[in-house]
Amino acid sequence: MHTRLSIAYPRQNSFKNPEKIVLAADIGGTKTNMALFRHTDLEFEELISHTYPSSSFNSPTEIIDDFSERAGISYDAISLAIAGPVYKQSVQATNLPWGINALEIQKKTGIAEVYLINDLEANAYGLGVLKPEDFVCIHEGDPEPEGNVAMISPGTGLGEAGMYWDKKYLHPFATEGGHCDFAPQTELDIEILKFLQRNLDHVSWERLVSGPGIETIFKFYAEEKKMTIPDPIREALSRGSAGPLISKYAAEGQCRICEATIDLFLRYLAEESGNLILKYNATGGLYIGGGIVPDIMDQLDLDRFLHFLQNSGRMEKLLRRVPVTVVLNEKAALLGAAFYGF
Template identity: 30%
Template sequence: MTATHESADALKFPILIGDIGGTNARFAILVDAFAEPKTFPVVQTADFKNIDDAIQDSVLDKTSLQPRSAVLAVAGPIDGDEIDLTNCPWVVRPRDLIRDLGFEEVIVLNDFEAQALAVSALPETGRTQIGGGTVREGASRVVVGPGTGLGVAGLVRARKMWIPVAGEGGHIDLGPRTDRDRALWPHLDTIEGRVSAEQVLCGRGLVNLYRAICRTDGVEASHVTPAEVSDAALRNEDARASEAVHLFATYLGRVAGDLALIFMARGGVYIAGGIFGRLVPMLRPAEIRAAFEDKAPHAELLRDIPLFAITLPLAALAGLATFARSPRFYGLETTGRRWTRV
């Protein structure tokens, strides 16, 4: 079995689609091009030794359907026949999936390519706008999402196709802007002395930010998990947890504005990820929007770019389903990322 070197042709139904992050794995089966995806309960990656066991136990053992194809989005760069996930010990081996689980072909994408695919067909009801701006149809879009890590992907329209642009944009530098930032930055945990956006804008990043606030103020940190920090903020029990949540949102707005400039995303910037959804009830949209637009000398440009929170449940699976139904509408390069039975 070898990876094919061709564009994505029509896939054979039924198709297993999967969105595998650092913490959770979500699966569904697309029976045909017209059916809605049949979803299965979300599973924890930590509960399974590998993706093979997760698919067998949580999908194949729960249905009489035998998928012929699989389109999997994974949190990590795809390079070769053994794909390491960035924030999870799983290694995805497409050849093994074909040999052991009965697939005829397997396509593996980056997880935020799947989010970008979702953004290409997101209904009005699947997003909430933050502030002003106008979507320009056919213009570039970008999606950013704090979760176990910080995912980023672009979406470009060319030759009547949407082309997802994957990368590791969550690892760009994040610098201080205000006096409070400059007081906090020396107390943030770094990677080899560097504060990347992901060091602050993800689950562990929220805890990192909260601890830095406590260290700066000379108090003992009393929360050790993202849920503890966000819950304390939601209940107004801890002023430093509340500050961490609001600064998290401000920094996310700044990074979203940077990405808008990088991609010239006049089609909009879309915030995905469960963490942001959980924080939304505590946030002040005007503060996020102000941070997004605060990009002198291009504040006027940013004011015209819309910013959205994705509210569609299981958006990445919806994106994968859209691609699986009609691969020809997407300029998705599958060379080295598509394996077939021989």
Template identity: 30%
Template sequence: MAKPGDKDITLPFPILVGDIGGTNARFALLIDAMAEPKQFPIVQTADFANIDDALQAAILDKSSIQPRAAILALAGPIQGDEVPLTNCDWIVRPKEMIEKLGFEDVLLVNDFEAQALAIASLGDADREQIGAGEEKMAQSRVVLGPGTGLGVAGLVHAQHTWFPVPGEGGHVDMGPRSERDYRIWPFLEPIEGRISAEQLLCGRGIMNIYRAVSAADGKEAPLETPAAVTSAALAQTDAVAVETVSLFCGYLGRVAGDMAMIFMAKGGVYLAGGISQKILPALRGPEFRAAFEDKAPHGAMLRDIPTFVVTHPMAALAGLAAFARMPDRFGVATEGRRWKS
């Protein structure tokens, strides 16, 4: 494991980069600092008992080039030599990976740390701006990702270096503001007595809002999945689904504006993940940006901050690859998160 004060953050090529979530695991191989990442087919975590079996079968057995190092982004806190994932049964054991799979160097980071690394260098082709605001190139940024949960990370720029700041911002409190909110809120499902942002802004959050809207109006709630709700909303075939996605966009704008103020994110706020991409037509509407800017007494400041939807299909892998190529550009903490042979 990395020693306190260890400043050598360069990993040996070839480097395997991985983005491991609750359902899917995505991997790519970076042969050297100049090469484009070679992507492998997406792995379903349920198909393998553990990450070692998945890596052996899906990567190592399929490539003539064996990676010497691995940088893995995990959906969960990284503590100790055994790291369980939050939403799947895998436990990542870097010492065993080194012993059994032949890695020399393993670095674990938070999944939204990888998203933060990505937004340091996304070009116009990999993002779409929502609303007004002007990007300040060397200013701090924020990334939010509604998915299985709600991930949040900051990206602070200081001393010519980008510092990713992972955290649990998705669990901040949410409260009602509008008259409609006050009608809906009693029907929302809380978590241990409170409504957090994640209770609204993720896949199950879409269903939470949908059922609450239906209950508040005394209507049936026949749609059973987040995909069904978002599809019906975008197709304008279900009035409750349309309102659900409209509210979702507004609530996402509220949280995004809060995070922009916390990090003074004049470099922009980025929405990552599959849900943001799927509901992009709705995010282009007025609800998201209006809620983002509605931050008296700092509305003028928020109006100047740009917001983007990340459209890159493998943004986290791109962020890890950027770090692997140029680690000195980023202030990634390795102590307690790096293992060497």
């Protein structure tokens, strides 16, 4: 399957300028990864890279200025992958107070080629650049070689994208599916929906299937189910950075509330993954990206995860055929932005 993705996108064979250098960035709510790339012999060579805390800057141009000075290398194009809906080369970042416009960046940097792309669309392009060791297949299924592909990526938010198959190539496209309505299935789900509705007018899947979603589920168990909170996590919650610690305690198997939290997070991820496959008719496969799932792979009860992913009544047979693969390389979006820039 990876082989098909690596050759499917139509533009890669048309990269003809070996001297061209692209500044690529993956701009997320938490961090911004930035790098310069050269493309040679169907490979992307990373020349220099740096990671920035996104919230410490007022705009992407501030980061670009700092990175350009740090790199000391001229470049020919800028390609930015951003968490948010891109419209007419403008975007309001979803989890940052930034409005970004390609024309403004052109004027401020003097670079004629500036491209904005949704971060999950960039992730999808990145799949064609990654190597086999960047993937782990958790369900082989019985894929249709010429079928659509779906991608879901929980991180600071919940990204979702698709790739439609035109009988010759795969074409990535962005969506904002993570903001669709959360769909409760059980009494517990209804309780957590009501818990969230106290403070939110709209409850989306992103509110639960994301890094902040892990904290939300944890708070639900603590406040509504009166489960005991370990002191270090209580302190981390006050700073808004408890997710990694919750995952760590859950992996150690000595924190009941942490284990319950990760268990429910994975169930919701599985259910929304199944929804995504059905919406896109993604018979070519599902890819799970983002930085959370690779870090909690050892906590994944695979049979249970696949049960909730495939438990869709009359469509269960279709879902069982779809292969499920976890993307291990966190630079997929960065590489995809570079791909798009070239």
